[in-house]
Amino acid sequence: MQIKIKSKEKYLIGVSGGSDSMFLLNKYKNQDVIVAHINYNLRPEAIFETLLVSKFCQKYNLELKILSFDSFKIKKNLQSGLRLGRYQFFEKIYKEFNCTKLLVGHHRDDFLETVFLQKKQKKIVTFWGIHKKNNLFNMEILRPFLYWRTKKQIIRICQQKRIPYLDDQSNFTGKYQRNQIRFLLEKKSDFSLFFLFLFYYLINIFKLIILKNQKKILQNWQKTGYNINFFKKIKIKSKIIFLFVNQNFDNVKLTRGKINEIINFICGKSTSGAFLLKKNNYIIKKKWKIFPKSSKI
Structure with a gap:
């Protein structure tokens, strides 16, 4: 299900090179968009993700902004530090190009993973999971596929339409809590x-x-x-x-x-x-x- 686009909208799209963000970029490639990509320099294959995004943007004549992030400067709480650096970069581009929305590729699996992460951490919450729309760092953030697509559906469509992508292999290890929850959810049926x-x-x-x-x-x-x-x-x-x-x-x-x-x-x-x-x-x-x-x- 594609979101109806207003003609006066200018979108900033956060693209990692993974299936979720490339699926999103492909959907919006004919709209007025700016693409933001970050190379965290944490994995040897990260350069190939940068090249993949660059090639796609060049093919469709899309404006691309790249940040090469020195992740090793973060001494405490790597994930929080990366998140802060990411959104500060997005905010800078958002203001520079007078964007109206930041689009990110979260899907239904991300929503459920966040719910179970909240439960595991015993957080006091006013909302379970992820908001479809919210404001952060002076940006209006929209997640178009949050309620409508699963990871399986996105990968299947990417393969059918030959949308290029490279999923981060660290997402398939048990290193992070979110990954552990993902593995548990994968054991459940689509119906469940x-x-x-x-x-x-x-x-x-x-x-x-x-x-x-x-x-x-x-x-x-x-x-x-x-x-x-x-x-x-x-x-x-x-x-x-x-x-x-x-x-x-x-x-x-x-x-x-x-x-x-x-x-x-x-x-x-x-x-x-x-x-x-x-x-x-x-x-x-x-x-x-x-x-x-x-x-x-």
């Missing part, structure tokens, strides 16, 4: 996977309705200047604290235990104090009100 997807898709509809109501409560609390007495009357305190922290702070890991500690701090007898979320990030309590203090504010 579809109903798993449908189950979480429907749950997300209800979650979004509930989230809308929770955001209204947070907005009403914000209008009071985050008054403590107002907060004490809220029944779903843990949900509101989760939203409050994510709205006002970056990359704070929240557990149910930590949320309860924050609630106890806010509702405690003391009228002043500071709750440390992480380095240089505090919830300040003063004169029956709280306010966030961080580098984000």
